[in-house]
Amino acid sequence: MITHTHRPLRVVVYEGDGSIPLPPAARAKVMAALLDKGYAVTHAGPGGVALPADDHTLLVLGCFTGGYAPVLEDAAGAVKVEARDITGLEPDGVLALVEGERGPRTMNQPGAWKPWFPVIDYDRCTNCMQCLSFCLFDVYGVSGQGKIQVQNNDNCKTNCPACSRVCPEVAIMFPKYVAGPINGDVVNSDDLRREKMKVDISSLLGGDIYSRLRDRSVAAKSRFSKERSPDKALEERKKCLVKLAGDGFIPADVLENLPSPEEILRRSAEAAERAKAALAMQ
Amino acid sequence: MTAGNNPVGKPSPPSRGRDFFSGGLRLDKEGKHASLGRVTAETTQTPTLIYCRCAYAQVLPQGVKDGVLERLCASGMGFESVADLCEMAAHRDPRLAAMAAAAQAGPVKIAACFPRAVKGLFRQAGVPLPEEGVEIVNMRELNADQAAAALLGETAAG
Numbered sequence: 001m002i003t004h005t006h007r008p009l010r011v012v013v014y015e016g017d018g019s020i021p022l023p024p025a026a027r028a029k030v031m032a033a034l035l036d037k038g039y040a041v042t043h044a045g046p047g048g049v050a051l052p053a054d055d056h057t058l059l060v061l062g063c064f065t066g067g068y069a070p071v072l073e074d075a076a077g078a079v080k081v082e083a084r085d086i087t088g089l090e091p092d093g094v095l096a097l098v099e100g101e102r103g104p105r106t107m108n109q110p111g112a113w114k115p116w117f118p119v120i121d122y123d124r125c126t127n128c129m130q131c132l133s134f135c136l137f138d139v140y141g142v143s144g145q146g147k148i149q150v151q152n153n154d155n156c157k158t159n160c161p162a163c164s165r166v167c168p169e170v171a172i173m174f175p176k177y178v179a180g181p182i183n184g185d186v187v188n189s190d191d192l193r194r195e196k197m198k199v200d201i202s203s204l205l206g207g208d209i210y211s212r213l214r215d216r217s218v219a220a221k222s223r224f225s226k227e228r229s230p231d232k233a234l235e236e237r238k239k240c241l242v243k244l245a246g247d248g249f250i251p252a253d254v255l256e257n258l259p260s261p262e263e264i265l266r267r268s269a270e271a272a273e274r275a276k277a278a279l280a281m282q
Numbered sequence: 283m284t285a286g287n288n289p290v291g292k293p294s295p296p297s298r299g300r301d302f303f304s305g306g307l308r309l310d311k312e313g314k315h316a317s318l319g320r321v322t323a324e325t326t327q328t329p330t331l332i333y334c335r336c337a338y339a340q341v342l343p344q345g346v347k348d349g350v351l352e353r354l355c356a357s358g359m360g361f362e363s364v365a366d367l368c369e370m371a372a373h374r375d376p377r378l379a380a381m382a383a384a385a386q387a388g389p390v391k392i393a394a395c396f397p398r399a400v401k402g403l404f405r406q407a408g409v410p411l412p413e414e415g416v417e418i419v420n421m422r423e424l425n426a427d428q429a430a431a432a433l434l435g436e437t438a439a440g
Contacts, residue, residue, distance in 0.1 A: 010377075021358075028355040031363060032348065035335035038365045040377065045360040049330045049388075051380045108369065110337040115368040119402040150406060153372060175368050175399040176339040183341070183422070184399025 009102055010054065012042045014062035018070070020087075021045075022063065030061075033091040034098060038107050053079045059101055061094065063087040116176055117153030118163055124171035124187070127282065129275035131163045131172060136259060136267050139163070142274055146281030157254040329417075330384045331361035331433055334394035338366040342395060342421045349426025350393055350433070357434050367394055371403040382409040385416045391433050393419040 011034055015021040022030065027043070034041050042050050053074060060072060060083040069083035082101065086094050118131070118139065127148050132140040140163075141151030161182050164172035170187045177183045181191045258264065333354060336342040354361055362381075364370060370378050382404055384390055390411075394400050397418040404411045419432045 015358075024356040024358075025352070028348075028352045031355065032335075032351055035351075035363055035365050036337050038337060038369070040365060041363045043355070043359075043361050043363070045358045049328055049384075050360060051330065051362055051377065051384055054376055054380060108338070110365065114339050115366060115372040116339075117372060119371075119399060119406050121398055121402050122405065173399050173402055175395060175403065176341055178341065180396075184396030184402065185422075186396075186398070 009059050009098065010040050010042065010056055011098055012044050012050075012058060012060045014044045014060050014083075016044060019062040019064050026091075029091040030086075030094050033095045036110060037095060037099070038110050039098060055079065057082065057101075059084065059098060061086045061098075114158055114176060116158040116160075116174065117156040118150055118161075119173045119175060119184070120148065120150060121171045121173060121184075124169045126169055126171075127278075128168065129278055130166050130168065132275050132278075133268070133271045134166045135163050135271070136264060138267070140271075142278040146278045148278070157251070159251045160254045162250045327388060329389040329391045330381075331359060332381060332390065332392045332394075333361060333363040333433075334367045334392070334421075335363060335365050336368075336395065336421075338369050346421045346424070346426045346429060350421060350429045353426065353430035354433065359434065367392075367400065367403055371407045374407050378404060378407050379409040382411055385412050389415050389417070391417045391419060393421055393429055393433055395422045396420055 013022070013027065013031060015027075021027075031041050031043065044050060053076070055078065057080045058074070060069075060081060062069070062083070062085065064070065064083070064085045064087070067085055067087050069085040072081040072083050074081050084097055084101070086097065089097065125148065127146070129142075129148060132142070132148055137155040137157065138152050139150060139156045141149055143149050161172075161174045161177050164170075164174060164177075164182045170181050170191055172182070173184045174182050175184050179185075181187045259267065331354065333351060334342075335347060335351075351363070354363075364377070367378075369375075381390065381392075392400060397420060400418050401411055417432070419429050421429050424432065
């Protein structure tokens with residue numbers, strides 16, 4: 001679940017001419033305090049480069065000579081620039097100052113919210129659409145060019161990487177997941193072998209759609225043909241979800257909040273149609 | 283309070299008498315006009331350093347990300363730091379586009395997590411990183427010394 005908020009301030013810790021550099025340890029503490037609250041921070045030291053200003057307020061912090069922050073304007077006239085003197089402030093004090101400058105603009109709070117959504121590795125993805133067919137929450141969609149894509153990452157259920165488990169190519173990553181290769185770690189031959197075995201599990205989920213869409217082996221077609229009944233497909237999907245939950249891949253709260261059986265069937269049918277249409281474009 | 287004062291209504295500092303540029307922040311002669319960016323020819327081959335704190339999920343080892351930040355700060359180098367690249371990708375944060383553009387203009391080093399994930403985040407946000415010129419330093423696998431050396435080593439040598 002994604003919570004959209006204002007983009008936070010961009011903070012610049014300035015230590016060039018006209019300011020007294022912070023001791024390195026203090027500099028690290030100030031920056032860590034701000035980052036841990038969700039702010040982007042530029043350290044403008046004597047070397048290195050910075051990204052250009054964007055359309056957000058720039059808050060320049062420094063221990064300015066004489067204890068007075070300069071009155072600044074953006075050279076391009078596009079961005080509001082504020083400067084504040086932080087001489088003598090502890091990291092908590094700097095954080096309070098920045099929070100005050102942010103004012104009522106909302107931010108996602110680290111610790112209270114997690115950016116959780118699938119990331120497709122297009123170097124591996126074969127556009128098979130199994131993820132689209134599997135996900136019950138409409139996270140996936142199809143581009144105008146018939147390519148699978150993450151369209152509604154807001155819909156993704158936090159801590160649920162189940163779709164990555166049904167991807168036969170190990171192409172779905174959740175960067176916040178604890179273990180590889182789902183977290184983006186290099187995919188090795190053992191991972192690939194496990195994924196080949198996984199296809200048998202994932203094939204249970206969509207009943208016969210895979211046989212129609214992918215024209216897999218005769219054995220697979222035979223198995224799918226026995227699962228044409230909606231009731232059977234639903235039952236198998238449930239079994240698979242329970243198995244994935246038992247393996248720790250689906251959080252219990254996600255399982256408990258699944259749509260009704262009728263809704264699952266309806267969504268499955270819709271997803272299958274979209275997958276079929278997309279594959280037909282290839 | 284001796285610091286953190288609001289400058290409104292207080293006198294500006296005296297003119298600095300020359301342009302100065304520091305880590306991407308440039309102020310003009312009067313010290314009144316600020317701009318950020320890769321503004322001088324000599325900075326075009328200086329890597330833009332980007333540090334991700336992974337603040338929203340804590341999957342990076344605390345000791346590693348703290349250690350890398352400390353070493354970056356101790357280096358005195360200018361650098362960019364973000365709370366969480368995943369959070370930015372989730373929101374299609376336009377700063378990701380600025381990072382990708384910086385990578386088109388010159389070398390970029392990103393201290394974050396697995397390269398496959400980082401590249402995927404940028405691509406999914408619609409601003410793919412270029413194939414060349416971007417080095418991703420994996421703080422999930424390297425220790426703080428290794429990661430900091432990878433970030434700063436070439437810069438220090440160069």
